[in-house]
Amino acid sequence: MGSIMEGKARSEVFSLKPYVPGKPVEEVERELGITGVIKLASNENPLGPSPLAVARVQEALKQLNVYPDGACYYLRRALAEHYGFSEDSFLVGNGSDELLRLITETFVGPGDEVLYGVPSFSEYGFMALIMGGVNVEVPLKDMRFDLPSMLDKITDKTKLVYICNPNNPTGTITGRKETDQFMKSLRDDVLVIFDEAYYEYVTDKDYVSGLEYLSQGRNVIVLRTFSKIYGLAGLRIGYGITTPEIAGLVNRVREPFNVNLLAQTAAIGALSDKEHLEKSREVNIQGREFLYREFSRMGLEYVPTEANFIFVDLKTDCRRVFQALLREGVIVRTGDIFGYPTYIRVTIGKPEENQRFIAALERVLQA
Numbered sequence: 001m002g003s004i005m006e007g008k009a010r011s012e013v014f015s016l017k018p019y020v021p022g023k024p025v026e027e028v029e030r031e032l033g034i035t036g037v038i039k040l041a042s043n044e045n046p047l048g049p050s051p052l053a054v055a056r057v058q059e060a061l062k063q064l065n066v067y068p069d070g071a072c073y074y075l076r077r078a079l080a081e082h083y084g085f086s087e088d089s090f091l092v093g094n095g096s097d098e099l100l101r102l103i104t105e106t107f108v109g110p111g112d113e114v115l116y117g118v119p120s121f122s123e124y125g126f127m128a129l130i131m132g133g134v135n136v137e138v139p140l141k142d143m144r145f146d147l148p149s150m151l152d153k154i155t156d157k158t159k160l161v162y163i164c165n166p167n168n169p170t171g172t173i174t175g176r177k178e179t180d181q182f183m184k185s186l187r188d189d190v191l192v193i194f195d196e197a198y199y200e201y202v203t204d205k206d207y208v209s210g211l212e213y214l215s216q217g218r219n220v221i222v223l224r225t226f227s228k229i230y231g232l233a234g235l236r237i238g239y240g241i242t243t244p245e246i247a248g249l250v251n252r253v254r255e256p257f258n259v260n261l262l263a264q265t266a267a268i269g270a271l272s273d274k275e276h277l278e279k280s281r282e283v284n285i286q287g288r289e290f291l292y293r294e295f296s297r298m299g300l301e302y303v304p305t306e307a308n309f310i311f312v313d314l315k316t317d318c319r320r321v322f323q324a325l326l327r328e329g330v331i332v333r334t335g336d337i338f339g340y341p342t343y344i345r346v347t348i349g350k351p352e353e354n355q356r357f358i359a360a361l362e363r364v365l366q367a
């Protein structure tokens with residue numbers, strides 16, 4: 001049964017573990033027969049998309065018969081203006097997930113090493129395995145990327161290094177001094193990818209963006225996304241900022257119409273909406289303070305975060321709590337998939353969502 005085709009699949013396929021996404025609201029409501037479920041599991045913006053993005057999408061609906069601009073010209077122009085890098089420094093993808101795939105397809109062949117910290121975003125290793133690459137995983141130290149230990153793991157075969165900053169699921173950043181030191185010690189033919197999906201939420205002054213190293217002429221790619229603070233996760237659009245040389249290489253493996261029309265036009269609107277961005281940041285800071293206070297009151301230890309989610313230790317089996325929270329109508333992410341079986345990762349929501357989560361968590365932990 002199925003064994004004929006199984007023998008035909010590339011061996012790499014069997015090394016893959018499927019991604020575990022946050023459970024969709026509709027799925028939980030369907031399975032449990034309840035309504036009013038809230039999702040604090042995928043770090044989406046609780047305020048929704050920018051009204052400017054929505055207005056542009058409505059306008060663009062009339063052009064659905066037309067292929068999108070494969071070069072994303074207007075979006076790249078808007079990004080170039082926003083950042084002060086040239087238009088040919090930008091890569092646009094169907095989510096930054098697609099860019100991770102394209103970067104890997106461009107640079108990683110069988111036996112090439114890809115280096116990153118764990119736990120972190122699981123897609124780094126996933127993409128490399130598809131290409132027959134070898135994943136070199138370095139455990140976090142005090143919940144942060146351990147850059148000195150990562151440096152020790154660099155070999156002649158190292159092609160890519162990922163720095164997830166802030167890191168998902170811990171919310172931690174790498175500080176300026178350690179990052180500077182790491183970049184100074186690293187060979188220039190090793191491509192460093194700074195995944196800055198949560199960049200816009202950072203408040204710590206010690207943070208350093210990969211853009212600084214790009215400005216210094218280093219071979220880096222900075223990945224950012226419209227899925228998180230910009231509230232466009234459902235449309236799938238992310239971008240990379242890099243050298244025109246690297247952008248040119250990655251563009252060679254890109255499909256001609258990889259980013260759809262609605263995503264391109266919504267992204268331009270979202271990028272221009274400073275008010276929505278500021279408000280989203282503010283709601284996150286307030287929510288963070290509230291959750292810190294409540295966790296402390298409940299005697300729970302948490303990892304201080306620079307993103308829009310908190311990794312918190314419940315000191316009990318997270319799967320049990322996860323299931324009980326589902327029955328309370330609250331979806332979070334379990335820590336076991338990250339190797340922390342007593343932790344959960346909870347997205348910071350709107351005030352009423354945070355309150356509902358805390359009330360539910362208290363009931364569940366007391367039961």
Ligand SMILES: *Cc1c(COP(=O)(O)O)cnc(C)c1O
Nearest residue numbers: 095096097121168197225227238
């Ligand atoms: C959410 C997330 C992404 C993926 O973003 P998309 O643009 O939606 O594909 C990338 N990296 C990290 C660390 C994330 O948490």
